[in-house]
Amino acid sequence: MEVEVKFKADKDIEDRIRSMAELVCEKEEIDLYFNSPVRDFRKSDEALRIRKDSEGVKITYKGPKIDPETKTREEIEIRVDNYEKAVELLKRLGFVPVREVAKRRRIYRLENVTICFDEVKELGMFVEIEIKSEDLESAKRKIFEIARQLGFDPAKSIRKSYLELLEDSDKEINRGARN
């Protein structure tokens, strides 16, 4: 399980992250999200994406969120050898490309915790704090402790994915255009 929280951030936050955690890598991640022909993943709270970055290509399925305070969910991920063929394969199986999410991500590590400083195209800066663990409660305690140390209010954690935030922002723009 991927136990994870996300917060809206600004540039200063990254200095604080740098002072407590170690930079592991920096990369551009391009994610292409798909919807299912069987059930609307927006409603079932699932996600399917192909990610392309400097390390290669991965297909990831995310199950529904299982916790009210965090973005915690089951994740199944496989590495694949070819982006274009993976996209074509999913399309032939009936999956529909929905939207691309592009970001520059710097990944920091603090013991078993991963802290990502993300600059997301069209959305701005965010911090994600994550532990891979089957022990939800203890992982949450640790994650919220680090969030507080970075100056975040746990009550302001964002449960929406970048995809959902982008879709919300599209709606805002359309509403603005109609007014």
Added chain:
Amino acid sequence: MEVEVKFKADKDIEDRIRSMAELVCEKEEIDLYFNSPVRDFRKSDEALRIRKDSEGVKITYKGPKIDPETKTREEIEIRVDNYEKAVELLKRLGFVPVREVAKRRRIYRLENVTICFDEVKELGMFVEIEIKSEDLESAKRKIFEIARQLGFDPAKSIRKSYLELLEDSDKEINRGARN
């Protein structure tokens, strides 16, 4: 495109293959076939499988056959890093495991032609002759020429997949059991 014909074979055929083509490798292939939640792949003449062999794991989609004399069809194939996770991913996306097909395959090469001598569990020996090409007619000419050299009658080419042959044989067995 995978331009391909298949014939029922016996042990002697392999000597003839060996005399004209070069052995490339021998391996056990375990294929797990899936059906789709959207349309019955038996009826749409499509196939989705995960193959596990000594070279690794691959997910393959095969489109409907496009030629009345051969098994020619479009094929999209990606290599993945983990068999169990790939199975789990497809299951979560709604695909249903149908059946495993296991065979020992010896792969021979003659110029751009691949000749496989297959010993398929529960089905027996077969030869598949294949060219990857976008030029269907010239590929077919070459394939049938080699088939004739090996002593096969092109009119006896088998268009059914091993999965379909196994399902036919299941039906036979059930019919026998009922009588």
